[in-house]
Amino acid sequence: xxxxSTDAIATRTVEPTAPLLLFDSxxxxxxxxxxxxxxLPQAPVIYVADNAGLPYGSKTEAQIAARVSGLLGRLTxxxxxxxxxxxxxxxxxxxxxxxxxxxxxxxxxxxxxxKPAAAITRTGxxxxxxxxxxxxxxxxxxxxxxxxxxxxxxxxxxxxLVSAAEAKLRGESVDPAVYARAAAALxxxxxxxxxxxxxxACTHFPLIEDELRAAxxxxxxxxxGSDGIARRVAYLTQGQDWRRDQPDFALFTRGGxxxxxxxxxxxxxxxxxxxxx
Ligand code: DGL
Numbered sequence: 678x679x680x681x682s683t684d685a686i687a688t689r690t691v692e693p694t695a696p697l698l699l700f701d702s703x704x705x706x707x708x709x710x711x712x713x714x715x716x717l718p719q720a721p722v723i724y725v726a727d728n729a730g731l732p733y734g735s736k737t738e739a740q741i742a743a744r745v746s747g748l749l750g751r752l753t754x755x756x757x758x759x760x761x762x763x764x765x766x767x768x769x770x771x772x773x774x775x776x777x778x779x780x781x782x783x784x785x786x787x788x789x790x791x792k793p794a795a796a797i798t799r800t801g802x803x804x805x806x807x808x809x810x811x812x813x814x815x816x817x818x819x820x821x822x823x824x825x826x827x828x829x830x831x832x833x834x835x836x837x838l839v840s841a842a843e844a845k846l847r848g849e850s851v852d853p854a855v856y857a858r859a860a861a862a863l864x865x866x867x868x869x870x871x872x873x874x875x876x877x878a879c880t881h882f883p884l885i886e887d888e889l890r891a892a893x894x895x896x897x898x899x900x901x902g903s904d905g906i907a908r909r910v911a912y913l914t915q916g917q918d919w920r921r922d923q924p925d926f927a928l929f930t931r932g933g934x935x936x937x938x939x940x941x942x943x944x945x946x947x948x949x950x951x952x953x954x
Pocket of ligand 1: 702766767811839880
C-alpha cells in the first residue's frame with residue numbers, strides 16, 4: 678500500500694489498547710518519545726531498540742533497509758500498533774519509502790530539521806550533525822534544495838556522538854573531547870565559523886544537547902525534529918480512543934548487561950519493563 682490518506686487514518690477504527698510503536702537503533706528515539714508523551718500521555722507505547730544492529734550510521738543502505746523492513750514487519754504483525762514512528766533519521770532517510778510500501782500501518786518518519794533551521798538562521802550558515810549514513814542521503818540533498826537553497830549547509834557525520842549518547846544513558850561518564858571534536862569538525866569547514874544554527878539530525882543527539890551547546894559556545898541554536906514528529910503522531914491519531922491495559926515496555930534485539938545499565942534511563946521515560954525481541 679502506498680501513500681496513506683491522512684483522512685482515512687484519522688477516522689479509521691483502532692483498538693483502544695493498540696499501542697504506538699517507536700523504533701530506533703538504540704536509545705536515541707527516547708528524545709522523540711519524550712515529546713510524544715507530552716502530547717499524548719494516555720497513549721500506550723512500545724519502544725523498540727535494534728541494539729543488535731547499532732550503529733546504523735556505519736552500515737550500508739541495503740543493510741539498513743533490510744533490517745528496518747524485516748524488523749518492522751515482524752513487530753507490526755506481533756503487536757498490531759496503531760502507528761509506527763521510525764524515531765531514527767538514518768532509518769527514515771533510507772528506508773521510510775520502502776517500509777511504507779509494504780506495511781499498512783501509518784508510519785511517521787524522522788528527517789533532518791533543515792526547514793526550521795533555515796527559518797531561524799541569521800548568518801545563513803547551518804551545521805548539520807548526523808550519522809555518516811544520513812549525511813550522504815539524497816533525501817538530505819532534496820531537503821537542502823527545497824528549504825535551504827539560499828543558505829550554506831555544512832554536514833558532518835559524527836558516529837562517536839551516538840556512542841556518547843548511549844554511554845551517557847548507561848550512566849557512564851563521557852570525555853568532553855568527543856563533543857569538542859564534533860564542534861571543531863563543523864567549525865573547520867569553509868564558512869564554519871559563521872554557523873549559528875545546528876541541526877541535530879540524529880535522534881541520539883538531543884540527548885547530549887547540553888554537552889554540544891557547551892562545546893559550540895554561545896550564539897548557536899540547536900534544532901531537531903522531535904516536536905514536529907510528536908505533532909504529526911498526535912494529528913494522525915486524533916479522535917482515537919486510548920486505553921493502557923499493561924505497562925509500557927521496551928524491546929531490544931540483543932540482551933546483555935547494557936540493558937540493566939539503561940534501566941534507570943528507560944524507567945525515567947516510563948519504560949519499566951524490558952524484553953528481548
Ligand atoms: N538514532 C539514529 C539516527 O537518528 C542513528 C544512530 C545509529 O544507529 O548510528 O540517525
